[in-house]
Amino acid sequence: MGRYRVGLETRERILSATRRLLAEVGIEGVTLKAITANARVGAGSFYNLFASKDDAVFEVVREAIEAVDPDPAGAGTDSLEDLVDAFVAFMTGSSPIARIYLQLAGRGLTDPVIAARVLRSHRRRVERFADAWQREVPELEPAEAAARAEVMLGALTGLGMTALMDPGFDMRRHALALLPDAARLRATG
Amino acid sequence: MGRYRVGLETRERILSATRRLLAEVGIEGVTLKAITANARVGAGSFYNLFASKDDAVFEVVREAIEAVDPDPAGAGTDSLEDLVDAFVAFMTGSSPIARIYLQLAGRGLTDPVIAARVLRSHRRRVERFADAWQREVPELEPAEAAARAEVMLGALTGLGMTALMDPGFDMRRHALALLPDAARLRATG
DNA sequence: TACATATTGGAGCGAGCGCTCAAGTTCTGC
DNA sequence: GCAGAACTTGAGCGCTCGCTCCAATATGTA
Numbered sequence: 001m002g003r004y005r006v007g008l009e010t011r012e013r014i015l016s017a018t019r020r021l022l023a024e025v026g027i028e029g030v031t032l033k034a035i036t037a038n039a040r041v042g043a044g045s046f047y048n049l050f051a052s053k054d055d056a057v058f059e060v061v062r063e064a065i066e067a068v069d070p071d072p073a074g075a076g077t078d079s080l081e082d083l084v085d086a087f088v089a090f091m092t093g094s095s096p097i098a099r100i101y102l103q104l105a106g107r108g109l110t111d112p113v114i115a116a117r118v119l120r121s122h123r124r125r126v127e128r129f130a131d132a133w134q135r136e137v138p139e140l141e142p143a144e145a146a147a148r149a150e151v152m153l154g155a156l157t158g159l160g161m162t163a164l165m166d167p168g169f170d171m172r173r174h175a176l177a178l179l180p181d182a183a184r185l186r187a188t189g
Numbered sequence: 190m191g192r193y194r195v196g197l198e199t200r201e202r203i204l205s206a207t208r209r210l211l212a213e214v215g216i217e218g219v220t221l222k223a224i225t226a227n228a229r230v231g232a233g234s235f236y237n238l239f240a241s242k243d244d245a246v247f248e249v250v251r252e253a254i255e256a257v258d259p260d261p262a263g264a265g266t267d268s269l270e271d272l273v274d275a276f277v278a279f280m281t282g283s284s285p286i287a288r289i290y291l292q293l294a295g296r297g298l299t300d301p302v303i304a305a306r307v308l309r310s311h312r313r314r315v316e317r318f319a320d321a322w323q324r325e326v327p328e329l330e331p332a333e334a335a336a337r338a339e340v341m342l343g344a345l346t347g348l349g350m351t352a353l354m355d356p357g358f359d360m361r362r363h364a365l366a367l368l369p370d371a372a373r374l375r376a377t378g
Numbered sequence: 379t380a381c382a383t384a385t386t387g388g389a390g391c392g393a394g395c396g397c398t399c400a401a402g403t404t405c406t407g408c
Numbered sequence: 409g410c411a412g413a414a415c416t417t418g419a420g421c422g423c424t425c426g427c428t429c430c431a432a433t434a435t436g437t438a
Contacts, residue, residue: 151363
């Protein structure tokens with residue numbers, strides 16, 4: 001499976017086509033026919049290199065998440081409004097990863113394996129937000145900071161869904177309302 | 190569509206079969222064949238009563254949501270905490286339809302037809318929440334009440350997703366944090 | 379060069395999908 | 409009890425799906 005030069009190149013073309021299609025039509029819209037047509041490859045070539053369609057899809061999603069994940073060093077210097085802005089940009093920006101992420105989360109509602117993966121990345125993000133809350137409002141109990149982070153992320157996720165369905169939706173405006181007064185003033189100032 | 194007694198009964202049998210199947214096998218598992226076999230009805234009868242398969246699915250979801258409505262008549266008597274409690278009950282209660290609702294919303298991220306339907310019901314709900322905000326805090330500008338309703342519903346949706354993936358998640362606790370102080374005190378007694 | 383192995387395209391398989399349609403049956407109001 | 413609307417059936421249409429198969433060809437190795 002991909003031992004000769006041409007084979008590896010074909011593999012890359014297939015992954016690239018899958019990536020492009022995931023971005024354009026989402027997880028359910030990705031068909032084998034679309035992938036092979038887009039990669040200009042026969043179905044036989046595809047199955048010479050991948051065990052199944054899902055095999056290719058998971059590989060692309062894995063790579064995409066990895067590319068976005070980094071948490072650069074986790075230095076802990078990001079403010080609450082930084083995090084909110086980053087999340088809004090993630091949802092409303094040009095990158096299609098957000099849509100895929102939410103569709104994956106939707107699958108997680110019935111697929112325990114996917115649910116575990118989604119929850120893990122969710123928890124990591126809640127921690128980041130909780131830390132930022134603590135820095136913003138130092139007198140907060142840690143549990144209270146965590147609770148506020150949870151609510152904030154929930155709201156951002158929900159607002160993101162609306163934003164992705166309704167292009168006219170001003171996600172940033174609503175998202176900023178989630179900030180404590182001081183941070184909101186800084187952000188809108 | 191469903192004007193004679195038998196027709197209405199058939200309609201109920203179909204909805205009941207759809208409800209049962211949605212609960213048992215999830216949204217992907219519900220096929221027309223399964224519905225009609227389960228309801229002991231020909232495909233033609235189905236299409237005499239429903240415009241499409243999705244039509245029946247939406248109806249089931251709509252009814253499930255309505256079932257937890259604290260003010261089905263729209264009398265304008267529901268408080269903010271009533272609405273939040275109803276949403277939490279819908280998400281965390283015994284009915285498996287909440288899962289279906291969120292999966293439908295997920296499909297709306299790439300399917301414009303579904304997106305339109307989801308957004309329509311979303312807007313209706315935002316209005317209900319906005320009215321309740323207005324009643325709770327009369328000095329609020331209408332636009333501000335609408336904005337708070339939007340954020341609140343976004344948060345409830347996002348928290349619902351977490352709750353459905355993580356059985357240990359205390360959705361109600363986090364949801365109540367979204368209420369204004371007076372209402373929160375009333376709700377937590 | 380000779381040969382094994384990897385890679386290729388694409389016709390086509392079998393299954394399953396949502397949905398249509400023509401024909402016959404049942405119900406209701408008058 | 410009759411007209412006509414509402415209801416019913418289920419074979420089957422047209423389509424798409426993931427995937428298989430295999431002869432032809434390209435590639436790397438000795």
